[in-house]
Amino acid sequence: MAAFKTLDDLQDISGQRVLVRVDLNVPVKDGKVTDYTRIERVVPTIQELSTKGAKVILMAHFGRPKGKPAEGMSLEPIATAVEQVLDSRVHFAPEAIGEKAAEAISRMVDGDVLLLQNTRFYEGEEKNDPEFAKALAANGDIYVNDAFSAAHRAHASTEGLAHLLPAYAGRTMQAELEALEKGLGQPARPVVAIVGGAKVSTKIDLLQNLVAKVDALVIGGGMANTFLAARGIDVGKSLCEHDLADTARAIDAAARKAGCDIVLPSDGVVAKKFEAGAESEIVAIDAIPADAMVLDVGPRTIEAVKAWITKAHTLVWNGPLGAFEIEPFDKATVEAARHAAARTGEGILVSVAGGGDTVAALNHAGVADDFTYVSTAGGAFLEWMEGKELPGVTALQA
Numbered sequence: 001m002a003a004f005k006t007l008d009d010l011q012d013i014s015g016q017r018v019l020v021r022v023d024l025n026v027p028v029k030d031g032k033v034t035d036y037t038r039i040e041r042v043v044p045t046i047q048e049l050s051t052k053g054a055k056v057i058l059m060a061h062f063g064r065p066k067g068k069p070a071e072g073m074s075l076e077p078i079a080t081a082v083e084q085v086l087d088s089r090v091h092f093a094p095e096a097i098g099e100k101a102a103e104a105i106s107r108m109v110d111g112d113v114l115l116l117q118n119t120r121f122y123e124g125e126e127k128n129d130p131e132f133a134k135a136l137a138a139n140g141d142i143y144v145n146d147a148f149s150a151a152h153r154a155h156a157s158t159e160g161l162a163h164l165l166p167a168y169a170g171r172t173m174q175a176e177l178e179a180l181e182k183g184l185g186q187p188a189r190p191v192v193a194i195v196g197g198a199k200v201s202t203k204i205d206l207l208q209n210l211v212a213k214v215d216a217l218v219i220g221g222g223m224a225n226t227f228l229a230a231r232g233i234d235v236g237k238s239l240c241e242h243d244l245a246d247t248a249r250a251i252d253a254a255a256r257k258a259g260c261d262i263v264l265p266s267d268g269v270v271a272k273k274f275e276a277g278a279e280s281e282i283v284a285i286d287a288i289p290a291d292a293m294v295l296d297v298g299p300r301t302i303e304a305v306k307a308w309i310t311k312a313h314t315l316v317w318n319g320p321l322g323a324f325e326i327e328p329f330d331k332a333t334v335e336a337a338r339h340a341a342a343r344t345g346e347g348i349l350v351s352v353a354g355g356g357d358t359v360a361a362l363n364h365a366g367v368a369d370d371f372t373y374v375s376t377a378g379g380a381f382l383e384w385m386e387g388k389e390l391p392g393v394t395a396l397q398a
């Protein structure tokens with residue numbers, strides 16, 4: 001890994017405006033943050049810069065608002081959550097660029113912390129538009145990227161800005177890369193990956209290379225339905241991206257070629273509604289009712305997943321096996337997590353898990369501290385595992 005500058009290289013920054021890219025894309029339910037891990041992980045960088053007298057200007061995205069303001073995706077409530085964790089005032093600017101942002105920044109005194117509005121409220125962010133990056137850069141003297149979990153995105157705030165201002169890696173960016181290298185640089189075999197969750201279209205391509213790196217790929221969550229459908233199974237109303245059937249088949253073929261076992265659910269827990277208290281039943285995977293959706297893998301699959309964890313010496317995990325936020329659909333994720341934690345405790349398994357919701361799921365299972373390493377990153381972690389370049393990291397090395 002080519003070196004990048006870190007906060008150790010930043011001397012005498014009192015009064016400087018430091019634009020810090022953080023990942024505040026945290027799980028939220030009924031307007032409340034349900035897992036603070038991502039916020040907690042950026043505290044060291046914020047505090048270090050603030051203590052050194054910098055004006056700390058946080059940039060982040062929240063959700064996928066598609067380039068314009070969207071209801072429920074303002075970062076304003078997240079500023080309050082950051083404030084709680086930091087235990088000191090976090091100001092909020094209702095815009096990320098332009099007059100309102102500049103005005104809020106001009107009111108900052110040394111050591112202040114301010115959060116800018118969701119960068120994805122602007123088309124230029126995801127397009128990595130140089131004009132948008134310039135508009136962001138106009139409000140800063142220095143750029144720090146502490147969002148490892150968004151480093152797989154070549155966006156203006158994660159990549160473009162690094163070319164416009166003196167650029168440094170934050171403490172979390174640094175710690176994540178070091179920990180992943182230490183845990184997974186030379187993984188002991190067998191290596192088992194578990195991939196689940198809901199971000200099917202953005203993660204499915206990663207599996208094509210991942211199968212060459214692991215001995216078994218266990219697929220659960222919404223991701224599994226797309227593979228099952230590609231194999232001709234009727235998944236009813238389940239979360240499924242039918243247009244990705246060819247991609248799923250190509251991954252199946254790549255796995256066969258690489259000698260990687262693909263492990264798909266043999267049974268599922270289905271319900272007609274995705275809500276607490278919804279009636280659910282366990283069905284064989286080829287007997288999913290047309291009007292129901294699979295919200296968790298079933299007990300036979302849980303045993304198969306646990307058997308793979310037992311065989312493994314290294315486990316990489318992104319994406320819950322089911323919709324763990326709602327009982328009883330948390331069962332598979334909780335059981336697999338507890339089993340992996342126990343094997344880790346016995347010194348048999350190196351377990352590395354990542355992703356905003358995956359971390360929340362491990363916290364829900366009460367085992368986040370029992371894994372070898374828990375990354376804040378999901379997609380970025382998988383891309384790192386694949387050996388792909390992460391644009392947000394590469395830009396810091398330029």
Ligand SMILES: Nc1ncnc2c1ncn2[C@@H]1O[C@H](COP(=O)(O)OP(=O)(O)O)[C@@H](O)[C@H]1O
Nearest residue numbers: 197198199221222295322323355356357358378
């Ligand atoms: N079978 C399923 N159907 C619908 N949603 C699911 C299913 N399994 C898991 N999920 C959802 O996937 C979400 C997490 O996915 P994702 O964002 O990809 O994970 P991460 O944030 O850890 O990278 C959770 O909110 C969970 O409810």
Ligand SMILES: O=C(OP(=O)(O)O)[C@H](O)COP(=O)(O)O
Nearest residue numbers: 023025149150355356377378379
């Ligand atoms: O939550 C994130 O990624 P993750 O779900 O892979 O952990 C990051 O904030 C990136 O978000 P994105 O996948 O909408 O670009």
